Amino acid sequence: MKELSFWRDHFPFETQTTSALPPRCDIAIIGAGLTGLSTALHAARSGASVVVLEQERIGWGASTRNAGMALTGLKLSPEQLVKRYGRERARKFYRASLDALAFVQNLIEHENLACDFHRCGDLCVAYRRSHYQGLIASQKFMREEFEHHTELVSAAEMARELGTKVYHGGLIDPLSAGLHPAKLVAGLARCAHEAGVQMLEATPVEECHRAQKGFELKTSHGMLHAKEVVVATNGYTPAALRHLRRRIIPVGSYIIVTVPLGRALAEELLPTNRMVYDTKNFLFYFRRTPDERLLFGGRTSFTPMRDREAANILRADMLSVFPQLHDIEIEYAWHGNVGFTFDQMPHLGEQNGLHYAMGYGGHGVVMSVYFGYWLAQKLLGADTHAFPFFELQMPARFFYRKRPWFLPLAGAYYRVLDRWF
Ligand SMILES: Cc1cc2nc3c(=O)[nH]c(=O)nc-3n(C[C@H](O)[C@H](O)[C@H](O)COP(=O)(O)OP(=O)(O)OC[C@H]3O[C@@H](n4cnc5c(N)ncnc54)[C@H](O)[C@@H]3O)c2cc1C
DSSP states (O other), X not given: OXXXXXXXXXXXXXXXXXXXXOSEEEEEEEOOSHHHHHHHHHHXXXXXXXXXXXXXXXXXXXXXXXXXXXXXXXXXXXXXXXXHHHHHHHHHHHHHHXXXXXXXXXXXXXXXXXXXXXXXXXXXXXXXXHHHHHHHHHHHHHHXXXXXXXXXXXXXXXXXXXXXXXXXXXXXXXXXXXXXXXXXXXXXXXXXHHTTOEEESSOOEEEEEEETTEEEEEEXXXXXXXXXXXXXXXXXOOTTSHHHHTTOEEEEEEEEEESOOOHHHHHHHOTTOOEEEESSSSOEEEEEOTTSOEEEEEOOOSXXXXXXXXXXXXXXXXXXXXXXXXXXXXXXXXXXXXXXXXXXXXXXXXXXXXXXXXXXXXXXXXXXXXXXXXXHHHHTTOOOTTOGGGGOOOOOOTTOSSOOTTHHHHHHHXXXXXXXX
8 A cells, every 4th residue: 555645646747846046036935735836826927036935845735635626615614604704794705615616627727737627516425314404404505595506415316426325315516526636736836837936845944034125034945035925834834933833723634545446336436426525523525536446535533643544444434335345455545734723714814924825624625726816916916805815814722832732622522423413
């Protein structure tokens, strides 16, 4: 079994990077995931000199480790959004998630980012019978409050969607899509390079201080003076950036991928080829890969765990859903950090003079690219009033500075909820 991301192994791309750190630039971006690359591309297209600094390799973080589910909506449900922000603001936030999908699809088509993007729809499946009642209520709510149309699948109809009997019905959102994360990262990095962005790998930013007319960044390759700095480190935000670090909670998510199944077995498991996730707190998510494997992910634990150990748990979980895979080998196992925030909303803005975008909470594949675009607009002085997320403040809590010591407690709480409700 390979302990690395299937996507990266399936599409081992090289990026045009440089090892020479320039002495100064207009915009320095810390982190070369989807957020950083999108911000860089859109800022450089308007003439700014942009340098991206990545501690490992381009796309090393969550951006090449995710499941490639380009989903509608946010971490908070439409009902939760309305309850917290009122109908009008909730509609704007939800609308932005749909706009993000359209924006990314348009970018992919316009820039020839061949990344297997397909609007296959997502399927949220009910883990308990009572959860299906919740899906019925959600469908009605989305239709009446957001004019967003989804399709219910009753337990009796589930065989047309999934080759398993464990779920009690589901809800299809036909707008969601699937894509190949490593191909998307590679395509964005190519465009950024062509737009004049200088990208450095193996260049961690160790310190960042205010200086005359900007900031001084201490990196492993020397010092860089930047007029503006963007922090695009999400679930990998280092302790050195303490004002942001105490606002973002890294939570591990784990994935396994089988050997190729062949078209017939893959179609037996997921006949409609959708992006699937269930209604638990410790949720399972799964999909077919472009070469007809099963990708199966889950949280497994709120405390760090070795990939091999997590793979054993996930394999048992996978067999609980698809017992027909009993003799099928697991070829890949890996994990990555999902960036959560205390209010479960994604955020972008300015903190102590540093610009940032992060906290997508498992909905970052398209949101990160869209947030990068809007952050670039802000840096370029464009009117950003139309984007509702600039109004939100990213909350901190007095009890969290560097180490998310409370995660095991949260994990235990959610396990109890999953067991009984
Ligand atoms: C296992 C997993 C599955 C997921 N599945 C989905 C999914 O199916 N759908 C979905 O919408 N979202 C999903 N997500 C979330 C999604 O992948 C992220 O929201 C998105 O990739 C965030 O991109 P980013 O560029 O903000 O952060 P990242 O891609 O994590 O990039 C941050 C980068 O910052 C770099 N960095 C950190 N510190 C420094 C420093 N000091 N100096 C230089 N560089 C630094 C890191 O090396 C890293 O490369 C998943 C995440 C995980 C982990």
